[in-house]
Every structure is written in C-alpha cells, then in structure tokens.
Amino acid sequence: MRILLISRCPPYPLYLGDRLIIYHLARHLSQRGHWIDLLALDDGAAGMEAIAHSRRYADFFHDIQIFPDPRRSFLQLARRALLPSERFPRSADSAWSPDLWNAARRAASQPYDLVHVFGGISVYEIAGALAHLPRLITPYESFSLLLRREREVSDDRLIAQIRLTFARRYESFMFAPYERVVVVSEADAAELRALNPDYRVDVIPNGVDLAYFYPTSAPRIPGRLLFVGNFSYPPNVDAALWMARDVLPLIRAAHPDATLRLVGSDPPPEVTALASSYIQVTGRVEDVRPEYAAADVFLCGLRVGAGIKNKVLEALAMGCAVVATPISADGIAITPDHHALIAPPDPAAFAAAALRVLADPNLRKRLSANGHQLIKMQYSWDHTAQQYEALYRQIV
Incomplete structure (x- = not known):
C-alpha cells in the first residue's frame, strides 16, 4: 500500500x-x-x-x-x-x-x-x-x-x-x-x-521492541523499587509524589532496606526535592534497560491517566516483577497475581502488595516469567x- x-x-x-x-x-x-x-x-x-x-x-x-x-x-x-x-x-x-x-x-x-x-x-x-x-x-x-x-x-x-x-x-x-x-x-x-x-x-x-527489552542475567539489587516516567507528563509526577510520600514510608517501616529510584526526563522541583539517602532521582538516562534489570520490583502507582503504559510493558518484557494500580494496567491483559500484582491506589494496600513481592523470591520469579511471556505472546x-x-x- x-x-x-x-x-x-x-x-x-x-x-x-x-x-x-x-x-x-x-x-x-x-x-x-x-x-x-x-x-x-x-x-x-x-x-x-x-x-x-x-x-x-x-x-x-x-x-x-x-x-x-x-x-x-x-x-x-x-x-x-x-x-x-x-x-x-x-x-x-x-x-x-x-x-x-x-x-x-x-x-x-x-x-x-x-x-x-x-x-x-x-x-x-x-x-x-x-x-x-x-x-x-x-x-x-x-x-x-x-x-x-x-x-x-x-x-x-x-x-x-x-x-x-x-x-x-x-x-x-x-x-x-x-x-x-x-x-x-x-x-x-x-x-x-x-x-x-x-x-x-x-x-x-x-x-514492545522485544529485541531491545528482554530479561538479562544481571543481579537485581535487593529492596530496590523502581518507577520510570517522563515527568513532563503530570500523572507521572503525581504518581512519584504519592509513592514517595505516602507509600514508601509504609514499605520501609516493614522493610528498612527498601529504596525507591525515580527515573525519567524533566523531573520538576517537587520531584527532585524528594531525593534522600533512600530515594534517588536520576533524571533521564541514556539506556533505561539497566534500571529495569537491577530493580527488585517495578512500582507503577498511577492514580490518573489514560491509554496504555509503555513503562509497564517494558518492565514486564524485561522480567521485572510489577506492582501496579488498575489505571497503570489499562490496555494490558494482566491476570492479577499471575502476571503482576494489581493494588488499588490506597497507600496501605499498595504498600502491602509491594511488601508481599519483596518478601517472596518465589513470587518474584513467577511474576517475572509470566509477565515476560505475556508480552512476548501479545505485545510485540x-x-x-x-x-x-x-x-x-x-x-x-
């Protein structure tokens, strides 16, 4: 044509x-x-x-x-x-x-x-x-x-x-x-x-470009939580602030070694101000794949948004265990507890889901394998x- x-x-x-x-x-x-x-x-x-x-x-x-x-x-x-x-x-x-x-x-x-x-x-x-x-x-x-x-x-x-x-x-x-x-x-x-x-x-x-995003043998960093987003998009800013201020303290109360890494272009002052000994704000990175490969859990706490979330597709493709809100999973045929954990945008419930994955290596392994297979079969x-x-x- x-x-x-x-x-x-x-x-x-x-x-x-x-x-x-x-x-x-x-x-x-x-x-x-x-x-x-x-x-x-x-x-x-x-x-x-x-x-x-x-x-x-x-x-x-x-x-x-x-x-x-x-x-x-x-x-x-x-x-x-x-x-x-x-x-x-x-x-x-x-x-x-x-x-x-x-x-x-x-x-x-x-x-x-x-x-x-x-x-x-x-x-x-x-x-x-x-x-x-x-x-x-x-x-x-x-x-x-x-x-x-x-x-x-x-x-x-x-x-x-x-x-x-x-x-x-x-x-x-x-x-x-x-x-x-x-x-x-x-x-x-x-x-x-x-x-x-x-x-x-x-x-x-x-x-997803499956020749670019795929699981690696790189070791994951225990307790590392990851969120990726273009921060010129307001829903990503809202998610980062909510996870850092409302969710992460609950996770760290039970898992003190947990850290949150916020990766993406154009972080505004309110996001860069979150940086601390346990929150890293990187700005844009040239290659995001090492970020997915090193994370124990990918958190996607979007409370606002529409469309499909490329970040979730990429995390699943790279075999990263995902905890996401329902909005974060729009457009992706995720079976809860099989491909990813889906938790409501409530701090206690979202933190509990993240802690469940952090505490269970077998669950992380299962979510990793199932999530990657979903993307491989349906989202190339x-x-x-x-x-x-x-x-x-x-x-x-």
Whole structure:
C-alpha cells in the first residue's frame, strides 16, 4: 500500500512515549514493503534532537516534511468548541497549521491508498484537506478519560471540570470524518463510544521492541523499587509524589532496606526535592534497560491517566516483577497475581502488595516469567503492525 502518515509529532526521540508507535509502526510497515510518506508537526518538546535524530527513521519513509506546531489560543479553542461551523476548516487560512494543511492538500492529489493520522486536537482538522482519501485516526487515548480521572484527585475541581467539559465537547465531534478511530485500551474506547455512538472505534495496543527489552542475567539489587516516567507528563509526577510520600514510608517501616529510584526526563522541583539517602532521582538516562534489570520490583502507582503504559510493558518484557494500580494496567491483559500484582491506589494496600513481592523470591520469579511471556505472546510491535495492516485492508 501507499500510505500517507500525518502525525502530531516526529517519530523520535523514543524516550517521549508518543513517538514510540509512530517509529515502530513505520519501521515494521516499511519492512513489509509498504510505501510511507510522513507529514508531522514538531512542538519543540525534544529540542534539536528531533532534527538531529531524523536519520534514525529516514529509511522508513520515502518523503518527510516536518512543520512547527503553532500554539493555539484559548479563544481559538473556544470558538471551535462552541461554533459548529468552525470545527472543520475549509482552507489553510483557518487551519491551526496552514503549512501542514497545504502539504496535506498537495498530498491528497497523489495516489495514496490510505491516510493514517496520529494525534488529537492538533491534527484532527486535517481531514478536510484529504479530499476523498480513505482515512483513520489514532488519538492514542481519550483525553476526556484522562481529565475525568484527574478531576477525582484534583485540588481545584472547578477548573478540572471546565477542562473536562471542553475535552468532551471536542472528542464528541473531532473524529467524525474518519472511517475508524483507533485507541490503545478498551477504557479509552468506551469513553469515546459514550461521547459519540457513531464512532467506529477499534483497540490496538502498543507493543514492545522485544529485541531491545528482554530479561538479562544481571543481579537485581535487593529492596530496590523502581518507577520510570517522563515527568513532563503530570500523572507521572503525581504518581512519584504519592509513592514517595505516602507509600514508601509504609514499605520501609516493614522493610528498612527498601529504596525507591525515580527515573525519567524533566523531573520538576517537587520531584527532585524528594531525593534522600533512600530515594534517588536520576533524571533521564541514556539506556533505561539497566534500571529495569537491577530493580527488585517495578512500582507503577498511577492514580490518573489514560491509554496504555509503555513503562509497564517494558518492565514486564524485561522480567521485572510489577506492582501496579488498575489505571497503570489499562490496555494490558494482566491476570492479577499471575502476571503482576494489581493494588488499588490506597497507600496501605499498595504498600502491602509491594511488601508481599519483596518478601517472596518465589513470587518474584513467577511474576517475572509470566509477565515476560505475556508480552512476548501479545505485545510485540510486529503483532501491532499485523493488526493495523488488517484494519487498513478493511478500510481500503
């Protein structure tokens, strides 16, 4: 097939989780003989790395065009939310990104079999530039689901409710021009179907690069607890603070040698301030695999979030015993007590689950083996690419 891929971000660097599926799906599809061209926005989140590392994905695409992602004002967002006539621009002049719109309009005259759009509010409008080309969109997750969960733990429920109302308004119409909407978990799919029953929503989870993430023979450090996350994402900050302040003291009361290692880019001051003799805040590391390999237990105490958690997929792939909240396990076919321990976001219950794993080497070994096998069987990027190929054939 000849495929036009339009994305809210470039496919690299991979420590930014929204790049993973674009990179790996394009890699696998190109290996399968598909012709792929890329139009992408760049919001500057990766700085110059997005350009410096473009060579890492250049071979996947026949043509690559990347444009700056313009900021959208509150007034612009409000007008589209409230005025149906402005929701889907008819020309570049009224688009969020005139450059991307014009590029998509020119591309629409080419003999593409399919257009695959990745993203939500920044790119949904591009449907109006695609003429009659078959198209699907992957918004990753439901932003409404994320904000609904965020409202439950917010200190300012009024602001949280206003943000949720806007998100629901947008997600009730954004995806109407697309033949299919693809999200990574059933929870996200249910949220979108409730907002617009006419949406045709499919679930295709992310995968893991099994040639990169796999169990090693490196010794694990007794008592080491690990959390990995991009800390520019607020739910990861909330999880780190909650685990360090509310959960870890309960664990250390019963297991004084326990330490918590917080690994990931852009830790804000409130996270770096957690550093102590038993909490390490590393910032971004070049290779996260030694972190997974050395940890006794991977803790994922997300209380807010949507979509699938790449960090949990990676930890399981590397044979690290996992203790996670239900939100952390969204989109992953985990059988509790078999592949991982699932505990509610209650400090005592979460700490008890972590202590159970720390105290039982046989349990750690069993969770390690079963978790790795789950990922190997169901969550490879090759399997993800196969599912997308099947969906493409249905649409075309």
